[in-house]
Amino acid sequence: MKRLDVKSHCPINYALECFGDPWSLLIVRDIVYFGKKTYGEFLASEERIATNVLANRLADLEKKGIIKKCPCDTDKRKDIYMLTERGLDLIPLLSEMALWGAKHDVDTDAPKEWVETLSRDKEHILPLVRTTVEKGGAVFMGPNSVVSKL
Amino acid sequence: MKRLDVKSHCPINYALECFGDPWSLLIVRDIVYFGKKTYGEFLASEERIATNVLANRLADLEKKGIIKKCPCDTDKRKDIYMLTERGLDLIPLLSEMALWGAKHDVDTDAPKEWVETLSRDKEHILPLVRTTVEKGGAVFMGPNSVVSKL
């Protein structure tokens, strides 16, 4: 948890120092693709992150300016986590990662149609994903999902 | 070092399980951007990877099919590490990571001109990077560097 020393200012190393651990990008994925917003929703994700690790990662991501936390209006026990501008800027990176994984994992769960649509027309799709997520929507889930607009 | 259990077949998680540690992508970066090819060259990189960790990461990346190792013709003590097809397919992801880092690190070392060129014309640059690296060249170093062709 102590990542105070900066190893270099290579942009790739900088990015890795911000989110190059096994969990951070899965949290961002949960927001972008599945519209998750609360601690409990992140905790319930398929990869079974440990609760203390989730708390650490959320705090780190907030400190790094990738997510922000707001109290929930309707339930005061909950906080709502959303992407900042820096976080939204991760969408193209996340997409390339998803395309690589979908191409190279023979057992991938990635929906074939989405992969084809995305790789065919990034210029059009990525801004659509961004504006959707900005408004609290997601790629696959919810009434305003990106896939429902295609 | 024991990453035998697959947490999920989400393409993003798959990618993270292949190279989602703090070092693997720095090795790929050294190949793509700086034309590094041998153990000693990777060991000498700015971020100062520990020698045992480098040995582990090289072995893992080879096992995952991202790099391949060939004996060096001119010096039989050395091995030459190169990207496989799977490894070459990481170039777009690495580029997005570099663009994110260059944009969000106020102290970035990324060359401004390269960042602008890349973000303006990915369609043209990325295939050029790929064919260059395939032939043993790199983005910034060597007589056949990508930047020397622009």
Add this chain to the structure above:
DNA sequence: AAATTTACTTTTATGATGCAAGTATATTAT
């Protein structure tokens, strides 16, 4: 033949993660 280079391995210390359990506050049910 001796010194150096290269690509490692081994050992020990530290730090991060995984798992199980506990806590504080807010909400819902009775």
Add this chain to the structure above:
DNA sequence: ATAATATACTTGCATCATAAAAGTAAATTT
């Protein structure tokens, strides 16, 4: 109003990964 439940955490402990330092074996240079 009280009890039960939900939510977002924290704490303690075992295990795993990384960092640092040193050592090793084969190939090459002097």
